[in-house]
Amino acid sequence: MNNVILGYSTAFYDPSTYGINQRIQEICEIQTNAIELVPNDDGRFTELLTQESVELVRACHYRSIHAPALLEYSQDLVVSLLDLARDINAQVIVFHPDKTQDFQKLHNQFGSLIAIENMDRSKTFGNTVRDLEEVFKKIPNAYWVADVNHLYSLDTSLRLNREMHDAFSNRLHHYHVSGYGGLHSCLSLTHEVAILDAVQDLSKPLIHEGGIMVKHLLKHEDEYVKNYLLRI
Numbered sequence: 001m002n003n004v005i006l007g008y009s010t011a012f013y014d015p016s017t018y019g020i021n022q023r024i025q026e027i028c029e030i031q032t033n034a035i036e037l038v039p040n041d042d043g044r045f046t047e048l049l050t051q052e053s054v055e056l057v058r059a060c061h062y063r064s065i066h067a068p069a070l071l072e073y074s075q076d077l078v079v080s081l082l083d084l085a086r087d088i089n090a091q092v093i094v095f096h097p098d099k100t101q102d103f104q105k106l107h108n109q110f111g112s113l114i115a116i117e118n119m120d121r122s123k124t125f126g127n128t129v130r131d132l133e134e135v136f137k138k139i140p141n142a143y144w145v146a147d148v149n150h151l152y153s154l155d156t157s158l159r160l161n162r163e164m165h166d167a168f169s170n171r172l173h174h175y176h177v178s179g180y181g182g183l184h185s186c187l188s189l190t191h192e193v194a195i196l197d198a199v200q201d202l203s204k205p206l207i208h209e210g211g212i213m214v215k216h217l218l219k220h221e222d223e224y225v226k227n228y229l230l231r232i
Contacts, residue, residue: 004229005062005205006222007034009176012184012211020045024053026215030222034062034174036207037088041068043080049087057088062205064115064174069096078109085113092173094145097126103138115143115173118164120150127154129167136171143173148198149209152180161198175199177225178210186210186217188224196228 008027010020020037027035035057039045057063065085068077085093092115100106106114116135119126126132127150136142146168151161165172177199179190187196187210199206208225212218 004202004226005033006226006229007031007036007060007062007205007207008212008218009036009038009066009207009209011036011038011066011209019047021047021050021053024049024056026218028056028060029215030218032056032060034064034205034207035060036064036066036094036209037084037090038066039068039080039084041070041077043068043077043084054087062174063088063090064205064207065090065093067093067095069099071099071101073106073109082110092143092145096123097131097135098123100135103135107139107142112141114139114141115145117145117147117176118150120147121153129160129163132164132168136168142171144168144171145174145176146172147176147209148195149176149178149180149184151198152192152195156194158194158198161200165200169201172201172204174205174207176209177206178208184209184211186212186221187228188221193228196225199229202229 010023065081067081081093093110093113094115094117097116098119118132146164148161151158154160177195179185179187179192181190212221
């Protein structure tokens with residue numbers, strides 16, 4: 001393989017310094033492989049997406065949305081997320097299983113867009129194979145987002161990562177990667193390459209969730225991760 005589908009989450013930016021539109025522009029100046037939009041708890045952003053931003057996102061090969069981690073989704077929030085998914089032509093919307101009380105209702109609201117992310121060590125549900133088996137029994141058409149950072153937080157040997165792939169690789173839609181370093185960090189700073197080694201299917205998109213705030217660091221991180229994965 002001579003390429004990886006590596007993109008970035010919009011989660012880590014400071015809206016008091018600059019807004020979502022600038023963040024999208026900076027991400028898309030570095031690459032147009034993939035992007036994951038992370039709206040606020042109301043399904044919107046601190047500023048309206050410009051048409052230019054929407055077009056930049058739609059030009060990316062892979063487009064996902066990370067839903068707010070809430071116990072309940074109001075009808076207004078559902079509409080906002082579905083409108084955003086339509087506007088950017090999103091392939092999936094990612095949900096946290098530990099915050100979902102009614103999976104059938106979630107299925108009724110979002111249907112084939114649902115992807116379930118495995119949780120980290122701080123959560124009481126959603127971080128074991130058994131937990132996700134329970135979820136997928138309730139929403140059998142849902143996808144899996146493999147968050148390798150979360151798996152690493154639970155088991156640095158990454159045996160759990162192998163077990164999750166054995167159980168759910170047929171559902172795998174994309175990866176979340178980032179240095180652990182206590183939460184979500186740049187891999188070029190933490191050098192936790194075991195997290196990258198745990199990516200078992202490089203044909204799937206990778207969304208980087210590390211706290212990369214400025215463009216020059218984003219470019220450095222992009223080169224670091226791609227060079228490691230491709231062993232350049």
